[in-house]
Amino acid sequence: MTHPDKYLLGRGEAEETRLKRQIANLAPDSDAQFDNIGIKPGERLVDLGCGPGGVLHLLGKRVGSTGSVLGIERSQHFVEQARRFVADHGLSQVEVREGDAYDTRLPRASFDGAHMRLVLVNVPEPERIVREMVSLVRPGGWVASFEADFLALICDPPLPAWTSLLDAYKAYSAAQGIDLFVGRRIHRLFRDAGVVEIRVDAVVHVYPPGHERRTILRDFINNVRDKLIDGGFVERGDLDRDLAALENHLASPETLVTSNVFFRLSGRVPR
Numbered sequence: 001m002t003h004p005d006k007y008l009l010g011r012g013e014a015e016e017t018r019l020k021r022q023i024a025n026l027a028p029d030s031d032a033q034f035d036n037i038g039i040k041p042g043e044r045l046v047d048l049g050c051g052p053g054g055v056l057h058l059l060g061k062r063v064g065s066t067g068s069v070l071g072i073e074r075s076q077h078f079v080e081q082a083r084r085f086v087a088d089h090g091l092s093q094v095e096v097r098e099g100d101a102y103d104t105r106l107p108r109a110s111f112d113g114a115h116m117r118l119v120l121v122n123v124p125e126p127e128r129i130v131r132e133m134v135s136l137v138r139p140g141g142w143v144a145s146f147e148a149d150f151l152a153l154i155c156d157p158p159l160p161a162w163t164s165l166l167d168a169y170k171a172y173s174a175a176q177g178i179d180l181f182v183g184r185r186i187h188r189l190f191r192d193a194g195v196v197e198i199r200v201d202a203v204v205h206v207y208p209p210g211h212e213r214r215t216i217l218r219d220f221i222n223n224v225r226d227k228l229i230d231g232g233f234v235e236r237g238d239l240d241r242d243l244a245a246l247e248n249h250l251a252s253p254e255t256l257v258t259s260n261v262f263f264r265l266s267g268r269v270p271r
């Protein structure tokens with residue numbers, strides 16, 4: 001059954017640009033995770049919620065010309081962008097299809113490995129996607145998840161506008177049934193879905209002035225700006241005032257800004 005699309009971040013032009021930058025920004029963290037999994041040439045892989053490119057190139061180079069990578073993405077526009085991305089990388093072993101991660105309609109147990117990055121933190125009922133993902137992998141195959149937890153998204157010195165904006169974002173997400181702290185739970189979600197040999201680590205970054213992800217809170221707020229106002233989560237005047245204060249704070253070289261915690265999990269489907 002197709003799930004109503006309650007995806008948090010929207011798919012506007014600014015978000016598309018942010019996701020395209022994210023491909024390079026997060027590549028080292030994903031590459032390190034893939035190194036640990038030991039992905040082999042010839043494997044058949046699936047990546048759920050691949051966005052306009054995500055990690056398709058990283059997986060594609062690992063499986064080589066004898067393997068295959070299938071990217072599944074809900075947005076037709078992102079599917080087109082991802083197809084262009086893989087064509088630009090000359091990856092004929094990577095295919096991208098429009099589909100719903102809650103119900104991919106792909107054959108069960110038909111992949112050697114499955115991966116998903118930063119989908120669960122933006123959707124309700126993450127356990128349903130995890131179950132679907134695990135069901136796609138053959139006995140003995142691997143699963144990998146890279147997921148955010150808003151625990152560490154802080155600035156110092158503290159700024160009241162940062163706190164109010166983040167509180168509004170958290171309240172809006174919670175009202176949609178979306179857990180911004182799902183990162184810490186993925187080990188449970190995958191274990192409950194039957195995955196064994198689970199390994200988890202975590203990374204946090206400091207985003208210095210000029211870093212493309214330093215403005216991530218502002219970018220998220222702008223993505224849902226109208227929904228925050230229309231839903232009564234914040235007054236328009238307060239939002240504009242807080243965003244201006246945030247902008248100033250981020251521009252100061254004396255402000256420290258951190259990332260979310262990114263939890264990286266890998267595990268196996270039992271034989």
Ligand SMILES: C[S@@+](CC[C@H](N)C(=O)[O-])C[C@H]1O[C@@H](n2cnc3c(N)ncnc32)[C@H](O)[C@@H]1O
Nearest residue numbers: 007049050051054073074075100101102117118
């Ligand atoms: C934050 S983006 C991450 C994109 C990519 N995985 C990356 O890490 O760069 C989340 C992506 O999941 C997609 N998405 C959301 N809900 C989905 C669903 N039910 N099925 C498939 N894709 C979905 C969104 O359209 C978006 O492209």
